[in-house]
Amino acid sequence: MLLAVLLGGLIGYAFGKFAGFLVGAAIGAFVFNRLKSRLIGKLHSIQSGFIESVFAVMGALCKADGVVSRDEIQMAEAMFARFRLNENQRAKARAAFNRGKAPEFDLDAELQHFLRMSGSQPAFLQMFLQVQVSAVAADGVIHPDEHAMLLRIARGLGLPESQVDQLEAMLRGAHSGQAGAGASQRSSSQQIDDAYKVLGVSSSASDAELKRAYRKLMSENHPDKLAGKGMPESMREMAEERTRDISHAYDVIKDARKKAS
Structure with a gap:
């Protein structure tokens, strides 16, 4: 000023x-x-629209296999708590979730609306898709119809279908990290394969290419940067998880290459 x-x-x-x-x-x-007031108003509008579109699409996704189960409703409620929504935001999120479940819900139109509202910012779109993948995987099972809709959502956002594989790999990596040595864990080679998927590079990538991919993802997904572009503060925890998953994947690959050299 x-x-x-x-x-x-x-x-x-x-x-x-x-x-x-x-x-x-x-x-x-x-x-x-005046400019500050308009900017704040625009950010609030983006944040409100982000929450509503997220839960509307989530409702459609949960209905993809024909019925919304009690577990899926509980999952949505858990998301309300995870995103620290206040009562007004929860009411809007529930209404959006129910709108998404309705037979007449237009998924493609909702995705186009979100694209316009978010300015098609890649990190925003990836965060949106990440929420959907996390939601559908909450019960540990992804129904084929749900997976097909995740691919449709990715396409509707203009993201490559490989983004779904990348996010699922992130979830597997996070779950294996939480499982501990006593739990059923995937093989080392599977973890390394998933780490490459998370960073979006092939196993033949050079160390320099690997580092560039890592730095690019960390820059795009920095929570402060996303918040400045309108990401709701309630989504910050998930953004921080994403950067931790990216860092973990990078460490897994570096360790594997060090051992192999």
Whole structure:
């Protein structure tokens, strides 16, 4: 704001000396506050629309296998808590979830609406898809019809279908990390394969290519950067999880290459 006031004052001073400086400074402050108000209003609109579109599509996804189970409803309620939605936001999220379950729900139109609202920012779109994959995998089983709809959602967002595989690989990596040595774990080669999927590179990628992919993903998915573009604060925890998963995948590959050298 200080810069806007000074610029306005200097412009005013050029036309009317000290009196012009005061008038210009006042105009500069007014313009700054108007722009700030519009920016905040736009961010709030994006945040509200993000939540509603997320749960509307989630409702459609849960209905993909023909019926919304009690477990899936509980999963949606758990998401309300995870995203720390207040009562007003929960009411809107429930209404959106029910709208998504309705037979007349237009999934493609909803995805197009979200694309326009989000400015088609890749990290936003990936976060949107990540929520859907996390939701459908909450019960540990992904029905074929649900998987087919996840692919449709990815296409509707303009994302490659491989993004679904990437997110599923992230979930597997997170679950194996939580499982501990005593739980049924995947083989080391499976974990490494998933790590490459998470970073979106092939196993033949050079160390330099691997590092570039890692840095690009970390930059795109930085929680502060996403928040500045309108990501709801309630989604921050999931954004932080995504960056941890990316870092974990990078570490898995680095360790494997070190052992192989």
